[in-house]
Each structure stands twice: as C-alpha cells, then as structure tokens.
Amino acid sequence: MNNETPLLSVRDLKTYFMMDEGVVKAVDGVTFDVYAGQIFGIVGESGCGKSVTMKAVLRIVEPPGKIVSGQILLKRKTANGEEQVIDLAQLNANSKAMRDIRGAEIALIPQEPMAAFSPVHTVGDQIVEAILLHQNVSRREARTIALQMFKDVGIPMPEQRLDEYSWQLSGGLRQRAIIAMALSCNPRLLIADEPTTAVDVTTQAQVLRLLRRLQEQRHAAIIFITHDLGVIAQMASYVMVMYLGLVMEQGPVDEIFHAPKHPYTQALLRSIPTITMTPRVNLPTISGSIPHPFNKPRGCPFHPRCEKFIAGKCDTRIPALQPIGEKQWVSCFLYHDGEVAA
Amino acid sequence: MGQLFLVPRWGGGRVTNHQTSQPSNYSTIKLLEVKNLKKYFPIRKGFFRKTVGNVRAVDDVSFFINEGETLGLVGESGCGKTTASRCILRAHAPTAGELLFRTKEGSLVDLAKLTRAQLRPLRSQMQMIFQDPYGSLNPRMTLFDIVGEPMYVNGVKDRKERVERVAELLRLVGLRPEYMQRYPHAFSGGQRQRIGIARALSVNPRLVVADEPVSALDVSVQAQILNLMLDLQKRLNLTYLFVAHNLSVVRHICDRVAVMYVGKLVEMANTLELYAAPKHPYTAALMSAVPVADPRIKTGNVELKGEVPSPANPPSGCYFHPRCEFAVEVCRKDAPVFREITPNHFVACHRADELRLPGIA
Numbered sequence A: 001m002n003n004e005t006p007l008l009s010v011r012d013l014k015t016y017f018m019m020d021e022g023v024v025k026a027v028d029g030v031t032f033d034v035y036a037g038q039i040f041g042i043v044g045e046s047g048c049g050k051s052v053t054m055k056a057v058l059r060i061v062e063p064p065g066k067i068v069s070g071q072i073l074l075k076r077k078t079a080n081g082e083e084q085v086i087d088l089a090q091l092n093a094n095s096k097a098m099r100d101i102r103g104a105e106i107a108l109i110p111q112e113p114m115a116a117f118s119p120v121h122t123v124g125d126q127i128v129e130a131i132l133l134h135q136n137v138s139r140r141e142a143r144t145i146a147l148q149m150f151k152d153v154g155i156p157m158p159e160q161r162l163d164e165y166s167w168q169l170s171g172g173l174r175q176r177a178i179i180a181m182a183l184s185c186n187p188r189l190l191i192a193d194e195p196t197t198a199v200d201v202t203t204q205a206q207v208l209r210l211l212r213r214l215q216e217q218r219h220a221a222i223i224f225i226t227h228d229l230g231v232i233a234q235m236a237s238y239v240m241v242m243y244l245g246l247v248m249e250q251g252p253v254d255e256i257f258h259a260p261k262h263p264y265t266q267a268l269l270r271s272i273p274t275i276t277m278t279p280r281v282n283l284p285t286i287s288g289s290i291p292h293p294f295n296k297p298r299g300c301p302f303h304p305r306c307e308k309f310i311a312g313k314c315d316t317r318i319p320a321l322q323p324i325g326e327k328q329w330v331s332c333f334l335y336h337d338g339e340v341a342a
Numbered sequence B: 001m002g003q004l005f006l007v008p009r010w011g012g013g014r015v016t017n018h019q020t021s022q023p024s025n026y027s028t029i030k031l032l033e034v035k036n037l038k039k040y041f042p043i044r045k046g047f048f049r050k051t052v053g054n055v056r057a058v059d060d061v062s063f064f065i066n067e068g069e070t071l072g073l074v075g076e077s078g079c080g081k082t083t084a085s086r087c088i089l090r091a092h093a094p095t096a097g098e099l100l101f102r103t104k105e106g107s108l109v110d111l112a113k114l115t116r117a118q119l120r121p122l123r124s125q126m127q128m129i130f131q132d133p134y135g136s137l138n139p140r141m142t143l144f145d146i147v148g149e150p151m152y153v154n155g156v157k158d159r160k161e162r163v164e165r166v167a168e169l170l171r172l173v174g175l176r177p178e179y180m181q182r183y184p185h186a187f188s189g190g191q192r193q194r195i196g197i198a199r200a201l202s203v204n205p206r207l208v209v210a211d212e213p214v215s216a217l218d219v220s221v222q223a224q225i226l227n228l229m230l231d232l233q234k235r236l237n238l239t240y241l242f243v244a245h246n247l248s249v250v251r252h253i254c255d256r257v258a259v260m261y262v263g264k265l266v267e268m269a270n271t272l273e274l275y276a277a278p279k280h281p282y283t284a285a286l287m288s289a290v291p292v293a294d295p296r297i298k299t300g301n302v303e304l305k306g307e308v309p310s311p312a313n314p315p316s317g318c319y320f321h322p323r324c325e326f327a328v329e330v331c332r333k334d335a336p337v338f339r340e341i342t343p344n345h346f347v348a349c350h351r352a353d354e355l356r357l358p359g360i361a
C-alpha cells in the first residue's frame, strides 16, 4: 500500500469477551495500517467493535475481555534514537513499557467524555499529573505546558479554566480540554473515539477543524472513530468499514465514497439522507437488523442482510480481506475467492 | 367499534405524490398556531428559595404548523426546542402566550388557557415520540400494555378490542403482532422506537411531536424509522413537529423548518429555500457546519466562534450579535423583530434585506 513502514500495523487482531453466557467475539480478525500524518477513519454501526479494537491497541480491554491472537506492531524510537518495531500484544498491559506508550506515544480521546476527567480534581491538575508522568519536567513547567495546550486548542480564559472542574465546563469546552490533555505529551498517534457525538454541529465543526490543524502542525497520525458518514467524509484520508467485529472494506476516502465495493458499504451509503437528494422519498434500507453478538451468522457476517449473497458460499465460508485494484481492500466473495482458514 | 384506522380522518388538502413529493403538498389550514409563547424557569437561591432571575428557555416564539405538514425545529443544545415542544403538549404550563389548536371538530381552542380537566379530551389528539428508545419504555410492561395503555385511558376498556387494535398498530409500524406479550428488552433500538411510535399512534393523534426520534439510532435503523414516519404521515394525514439536530435528516423529512437560538426563533421558511438561501447569519453558520457525506464537497468553511450564551443571561439586542460577523451598532442595541421578509419566509435580523448568505445544495 505504501513504501514506508506504518506507524501502527494491526494484524489479524482478535479480542473476545469470555462471558458466562458465551463468548462475545467483539474483534474477530482485524487488519489495518496507519501511517504517520494520516487521518485514519473507522466507521461502523453500534457494537461492530470499533472501541474494543482501540482498547486492545492501548491494552486497556477490561476483563473478561482479552486479546486472543494477532499482532499490534508499533514503530517507535528507542531512547538512543534507533528505530524499533514492538508488538504491543506481547507486552504486559501493566508493564512499564506499556505505561510509557499509553498517554505519551498513543493518546486517547475516550468515547465517554465524562470518563476522561475525574470530577474531584481540577482539569489543570489532571493535565499536570499526566505531563509529570511522562515528561521529565518540574511541576511549574508542566503547568506552563498545560496552559499552552489550552491556548492551542482555543479555550478562552485558559488560566482560569485550568482551575475549574470538568463538570463546570460546557460540552464544547470540555471536549477541547480533553483534546488538550490528550495532546499534552505530544503523542505520535491520537485515537479519537467519537469525539463529536456529544456536541452540537457548530462545536463539532470547531473540534474537527482543531484536530485537522493539530494533525497538520504536528504531523501526528489520528485514528478517528465515528458512525457519522458525513464526519468521516470530511475528516479522513483513509477509511475502514467494520461490521460485527470484522473489516468489510478499506481504502482511500474518495474510493470508499465514490466507488464502494462491499455490499455493506454500498447499502450504508445509500441509506443516509444527503443534502443533495430529493427530499421525502423512501430511503433504501438494509433489511433485517444487526444480529446479537451471541448469534453471529455463519459465513460472511453480512450475508443474511446482503442483496447479492451467493448461496452455498457466503453462508458457509468467511471471505478474507484482500486487495482489489490498487488501493482498496474488500472481504467479499463477489470480488475474490480468498477465505479465512477455519 | 369499527376503526377508521388507516383512513385519513380528514379528507381535504393534502395530495401526496410519494416519490417526487416536494414542499407544499400539505394543506394551508393551520392545525396549530403558537403566538408569543414564553416559558421562563425561575432561578431560586438561598434558604427561602427566593427567585433571583429567570431562565428564558422559550422567549416570545411565534410559529404555525399546517395540517398534514412537517415542521422542523432545529438549533443548538439548550436553545429551547424540547421546552417549546413540551409547552405545546402542555407537559409544561407556558409562562405566557397562546397555543391555538384546531380540534377534530373544527373549533379553535387556546391550549394555554385550558385546565387539566379541559385538556383531557384533547390529549389523544396530540402525542409525543421520544428520543431515547431505551429509556422511554417501561421495562416491566409488555408491548400489549405499552401500546394499549393510552387507548385504555382514552376509554377503550374492552380487552379484546384493545388486542385487535394493538395488533393492527404493531403491523402498521412493521412489528409482528405475535410480539405482543414480550417485554421491551427483547427488542433492538430500532424496534423499540417503532414501539414508541405505535404507542403514540394508538389514540389516533393528529399532531405528533417527535423530539429527536432518530438521534439515538444507527444509520441503517434511522433510514427505516424515517421511511416509517413518512409513510404513516401519508396514510394517516399526520402533522409532525420534528425536533432534530441532524440537518440532513431535517431536510429529508420537513416541509418547513424553524431555527431557534437562545429561546427565540431566528428564521422560518420552506425547507429548500432555507437551505439554499438562508437569511439569518446563524442559519448560514449552521448550514456551513453540516458535514456532507461526500469527500469532494468540503464543508465547515464558516467558523462560528464563541459559545452559545446562557438563556439566564442573554446578550443585549440581537442575541446572536457577539458571534455574528455581520453585527453593526444597532444589533448591539435593539432586538430584531421576527418578520415575514418574503412570503412565508420569516427572519429576525436587522440586516436580512441586504445580506446575501451562502446556503448548501
């Protein structure tokens, strides 16, 4: 796909939740590469495994969930400047190495904004603590960095806001404060999990613009998760579409929106009202509903809802994610015969 | 009692061509006219809970909804959409203003002035669909009880008749009648929203207030519910007040749209006109912020700076002036009047006549 080594390379990642009632295969063989400076978008409907994939990368999957197999390869520089690729899946989740990476090299804007800050400490104190944890600076210097971050993300009266609690901030300001905290240690990879679902359109536009600017200035990579196809189209340069723990399709944003290959991507794009279509006509829908994770269909996970499914094939075998053409990757038997070994 | 369920109760006015339908296929008989509606919430402080001020959640709002049409109500969080909706349904007692409603019998009543007892016979004509398909259904009630309760309250006491009508309603919203004895937890988000719609329709309402009915749903489910709402409207001649923040969805569903900002209406017009040629700088800013699902169309070019002011302490003059790039002296001093600038296009901006603002599509 690209000559340089990816910053993050996830290979056939599986993360399951071992519940009393059965196993939830939340992430069931996911593969993708993220390059420096890229905004990598992940779309998919609720429960398809977007957040769990990212929790696995950060090694913060809560029990009874665990990484069952696969690799999470992170390219990084060692203390003496050598380039190194390490497999995060092999590290102990609580090891020093992992703690050094989490927050400093890979930062997260979590899906629940209230989870980002503790209500009993001021936002400023929490950012200062995060900086002290990862950087060799004094408390006073950390405060200066925090203040600069608040200025960078456009928080008015930053000095005063640092001394407030997260619940005193409006939705838009809280989201900016979370971004400031995530960026305070200058991560090379920022994972933004639905960073704008809780805010208004105008605030959303501000947050998206801010993230785009930061990505340009710092040349950081951003993994951007959302179920809003409009936001993905505006933000991402590369897009991955997920369904029931698997990757259906991935490719450059223009190909995904203008030449989608997978029937699920096609159906998803048809089902949203757009500002250019004739109003008040019936929207094409996807028949049926997303199956319960305990009742995953055999074969291609999408086949019971797929208009083009091939009987005897799609309902028995699982298509592999394979390249078609120069840029796109699709897991669908309409395009190739590759299947996942049972 | 034979039900005229699928037959519109009111024949005139609306001729609907489903595939190509475009605005104004509704009647021009006003089903509801809201005049100078105000809802203030007192801010209380201290031991004696003395009132120290007011949250002007809805502040002198006037609009109308024609029979059979869908009016969209949009605006940022906290601008008063839900409060206005709840006043119309008299879940809140308005602080001031008139709510003129044309009853089934054709008489005009002011809902704002009715007592609870006087309202009761009218309740069935106005129903609500809620945002949260999870929180709005009682988990200990079966579908039969959830959907059948409002009609029981409205006098359908015969169980067999209720069973028949609940079955018919479930079919109407695309659920199987066999599900009647199940509990809500056994259903997906989209199915639960259908249950909420069936419940709202169970008493043959004429006005349906839908407060963010698809916001909590996944995109594929959202399309199903939007189709259902359009279909039911056509079949039952329903009138919708559709509260939402997704402007692409609003454009798809609504004949006309009203835009709210800090408790006031700033603009109201036919949907396509509003989107293509907004007259209020706030509407234009909202339009420009819509993320279009096409990477070749770049949006978000006009950045709206600053934050929405608090309705407890709004700015002077035009409430939008601190964020408005077109603000002039008069904007800081005088509140602009909400006026009809061209037929059916209402706007509250001092500069609406001279400004040429970009829209979308």
Ligand SMILES: Nc1ncnc2c1ncn2[C@@H]1O[C@H](COP(=O)(O)OP(=O)(O)OP(=O)(O)O)[C@@H](O)[C@H]1O
Binding pocket: A017, A019, A024, A025, A026, A044, A045, A046, A047, A048, A049, A050, A051, A052, A053, A062, A063, A064, A065, A111, A227, A293
């Ligand atoms: N702690 C947990 N215990 C059990 N199952 C879990 C847990 N967390 C997630 N899951 C399951 O894993 C699957 C994937 O969840 P995930 O949170 O990744 O979805 P998502 O794509 O982020 O959805 P959303 O858009 O709603 O955030 C779901 O079926 C979910 O129920």
Ligand SMILES: Nc1ncnc2c1ncn2[C@@H]1O[C@H](COP(=O)(O)OP(=O)(O)OP(=O)(O)O)[C@@H](O)[C@H]1O
Binding pocket: B041, B055, B056, B057, B075, B076, B077, B078, B079, B080, B081, B082, B083, B084, B311
């Ligand atoms: N019961 C109440 N007591 C006091 N203030 C209230 C009450 N209900 C609403 N408000 C205030 O009135 C204003 C309008 O709230 P409302 O819920 O109507 O907004 P909204 O437009 O529906 O917002 P959202 O998009 O977030 O649903 C807000 O400032 C809110 O805090």
Ligand code: SF4
Binding pocket: B280, B281, B282, B318, B319, B320, B321, B322, B324, B325, B326, B327, B328, B331, B336, B348, B349, B350, B351, B352
């Ligand atoms: S009245 Fe003035 S401040 Fe208000 S929207 Fe119009 S130009 Fe802007």
Ligand SMILES: [Mg+2]
Binding pocket: A050, A051, A052, A111, A193
């Ligand atoms: Mg998630």
Ligand SMILES: [Mg+2]
Binding pocket: B081, B082, B083, B211
């Ligand atoms: Mg509301």
